[in-house]
Amino acid sequence: MATMGVSPDINGFRVIHPLDDVPEQKCSTVGLGKIRMTRAVRASLGVLRAYLILMTLMLGYHILDLSGLLHKIR
Amino acid sequence: MRVMEPEDAVTTPAAGVVVRSAWQRRIVTFLMVFGPGLIVMEADNDAGAVSTYMQAGGQYGLHLLWLLVVLLPICYFIQEMVARLGIATGKGHAAMIYERFGKWWGRFSLLDLLAVNFLTLITEFAAISLALSALGVSPSISVPVSAVGLTLMVVTGSYLRWERIVIALCLMDLAWFVLAFMVHPHWATVAHNSIVPTMPAGGITSSLVFLVIAIVGTTIAPWQLFFQQSCVAEKRLRFADLKWARLDTLIGATFTICVAGAMMLVGNYGFEHKVAFQDPAQLALALGRLPATSFEIGVLLLMVNAAVLGTTAISLASAWAYGEVKGWEHSLHKKLWEAPGFYATYIACVGAAAAIVLIPHVPLQLVIISVQVFAGLILPSAIIFLQLLLNDRELLGDRWVNRPWNNYINWTIIVVLFALSLLLAAQVMLPNLFQ
Numbered sequence: 001m002a003t004m005g006v007s008p009d010i011n012g013f014r015v016i017h018p019l020d021d022v023p024e025q026k027c028s029t030v031g032l033g034k035i036r037m038t039r040a041v042r043a044s045l046g047v048l049r050a051y052l053i054l055m056t057l058m059l060g061y062h063i064l065d066l067s068g069l070l071h072k073i074r
Numbered sequence: 075m076r077v078m079e080p081e082d083a084v085t086t087p088a089a090g091v092v093v094r095s096a097w098q099r100r101i102v103t104f105l106m107v108f109g110p111g112l113i114v115m116e117a118d119n120d121a122g123a124v125s126t127y128m129q130a131g132g133q134y135g136l137h138l139l140w141l142l143v144v145l146l147p148i149c150y151f152i153q154e155m156v157a158r159l160g161i162a163t164g165k166g167h168a169a170m171i172y173e174r175f176g177k178w179w180g181r182f183s184l185l186d187l188l189a190v191n192f193l194t195l196i197t198e199f200a201a202i203s204l205a206l207s208a209l210g211v212s213p214s215i216s217v218p219v220s221a222v223g224l225t226l227m228v229v230t231g232s233y234l235r236w237e238r239i240v241i242a243l244c245l246m247d248l249a250w251f252v253l254a255f256m257v258h259p260h261w262a263t264v265a266h267n268s269i270v271p272t273m274p275a276g277g278i279t280s281s282l283v284f285l286v287i288a289i290v291g292t293t294i295a296p297w298q299l300f301f302q303q304s305c306v307a308e309k310r311l312r313f314a315d316l317k318w319a320r321l322d323t324l325i326g327a328t329f330t331i332c333v334a335g336a337m338m339l340v341g342n343y344g345f346e347h348k349v350a351f352q353d354p355a356q357l358a359l360a361l362g363r364l365p366a367t368s369f370e371i372g373v374l375l376l377m378v379n380a381a382v383l384g385t386t387a388i389s390l391a392s393a394w395a396y397g398e399v400k401g402w403e404h405s406l407h408k409k410l411w412e413a414p415g416f417y418a419t420y421i422a423c424v425g426a427a428a429a430i431v432l433i434p435h436v437p438l439q440l441v442i443i444s445v446q447v448f449a450g451l452i453l454p455s456a457i458i459f460l461q462l463l464l465n466d467r468e469l470l471g472d473r474w475v476n477r478p479w480n481n482y483i484n485w486t487i488i489v490v491l492f493a494l495s496l497l498l499a500a501q502v503m504l505p506n507l508f509q
Binding site for chain 1: 089090091092093094095096098099102103106107162163164165170173174175176233234309310311312313315407447450451454455458461462463465466468469470471474492496499500502503504
């Protein structure tokens with residue numbers, strides 16, 4: 001049951017704190033499963049994967065550099 | 075859109091405040107909703123932020139004030155989405171990523187968040203140790219006492235008690251404005267540089283570019299997304315509360331940016347008087363030799379306050395996120411024994427970070443670099459998930475999804491943040507590229 005946090009009172013308005021109010025029905029993921037793979041979702045996740053791969057490669061390079069392995073190879 | 079049935083039995087609430095007029099109703103409702111927006115923004119002015127903003131003032135004077143003004147709407151737009159998603163779903167960000175994007179993305183986001191948060195906590199305790207050492211308190215006392223105090227703040231079994239304490243700590247940051255007035259900045263220049271970007275002497279250098287990136291990274295931190303959504307869910311904000319949650323977020327963002335500006339003004343005092351400093355404690359000690367000795371104590375105590383605020387918010391962001399994903403009870407309304415996993419996560423984060431700081435010769439520079447790398451991983455991904463969730467009509471229906479203008483603004487912000495995160499990570503990991 002959705003509430004407004006305010007209910008009519010004989011003397012005016014009764015304002016109810018969210019923690020004291022009746023719980024609301026929220027948007028639920030129950031039964032929905034994973035997000036639908038639209039073109040926008042697929043493209044966004046693809047860019048994110050590419051970004052993370054690039055970051056991982058940079059991190060790997062940095063670790064090799066710190067360990068001195070790159071200098072030995074050169 | 076599907077709706078979730080309320081877990082508890084629906085009863086007419088007996089509690090509440092009776093007011094006579096519509097404007098009183100609006101004020102009281104706002105005050106009841108107020109909190110998460112201010113806390114998430116002001117806690118972001120943590121020890122690292124104090125250091126970055128003061129460094130910006132110390133190196134470039136008032137030249138970077140305009141950047142803070144640009145960051146204000148960006149902070150607001152991102153956190154407004156977080157608040158909207160939290161109110162619509164009643165769940166935290168980590169849980170939503172897990173449920174809508176699957177276990178792989180869920181685990182990646184959670185582990186990255188926990189890692190960056192934990193490393194940030196180490197820097198917070200290092201700041202507490204540094205500032206209180208400058209005031210003559212040994213780290214072996216200041217760090218454990220802070221850790222115990224931070225734990226006691228959350229284990230009372232009352233969200234509202236924690237929220238009131240933290241709002242009081244946020245309001246203590248008003249003292250930054252007093253300090254800013256004490257250094258007598260040239261207010262006309264302050265006003266001008268807040269609106270018009272000006273070039274510092276020396277032009278665009280790599281150090282200027284990376285300080286700009288550091289300011290952006292400091293002002294928009296990944297934990298904020300997780301924290302505010304969980305906080306809104308914890309406070310059980312209702313659909314009708316959204317406009318007040320937006321106002322709360324806007325007030326929080328404005329207050330935080332103004333406080334950040336005040337920190338820059340204090341740093342600018344070092345710039346104008348040629349005081350060289352590596353961290354705010356050094357500047358505070360240098361300024362202590364000037365007539366106003368209260369200035370030194372003020373900066374050091376505010377640094378501790380910033381670290382305490384940052385620590386409680388960041389640790390809670392971790393504990394809420396981990397509890398949501400694990401399916402544990404994860405609420406400050408619960409007693410210690412009713413939500414053991416949630417409280418254990420919070421206490422473990424605080425306790426372990428404090429213990430690490432007490433180890434002699436901890437490589438803090440390595441910790442700071444690791445924070446930047448992990449933040450570079452988590453911030454773009456968390457924002458992408460946020461944007462996709464706010465366009466998820468199947469979950470949210472038409473009422474809560476982004477409007478087209480929201481999407482134009484948010485995608486622009488995301489592209490800029492991706493580029494800046496990549497640039498910062500490249501500078502940290504491939505410094506030779508920039509020499």
